[in-house]
Amino acid sequence: MKTLLKLGLAFGFMVGFLESVVASDKWWRGEELAWWEWGLAGALPILIGIYLRYFSIFGCGRGQCLTPPDEPKPPASQSD
Numbered sequence: 001m002k003t004l005l006k007l008g009l010a011f012g013f014m015v016g017f018l019e020s021v022v023a024s025d026k027w028w029r030g031e032e033l034a035w036w037e038w039g040l041a042g043a044l045p046i047l048i049g050i051y052l053r054y055f056s057i058f059g060c061g062r063g064q065c066l067t068p069p070d071e072p073k074p075p076a077s078q079s080d
Helices: 002-028 035-055
Strands: none
16 A cells, blocks of 8 residues: 555656646746636656655765775875
8 A cells, every 4th residue: 555655746846847848838838728727837857856855866966976884985185
């Protein structure tokens, strides 16, 4: 059940993300937006932040940018 919920939330996020890109494109071209499209266009920066944090390879906290535990760390620089 938990996996199905995560899958549904990810699907809903991606649909919302793509619809907000479409609404932002309409706004950029100067077309008239419905009231709910204004909300989608305004939510695009937030959705981009969520995408970069949790879905992209640049997300923090999952070990992408960390040194592997078996690899020695570089020596610290000493300033005199």
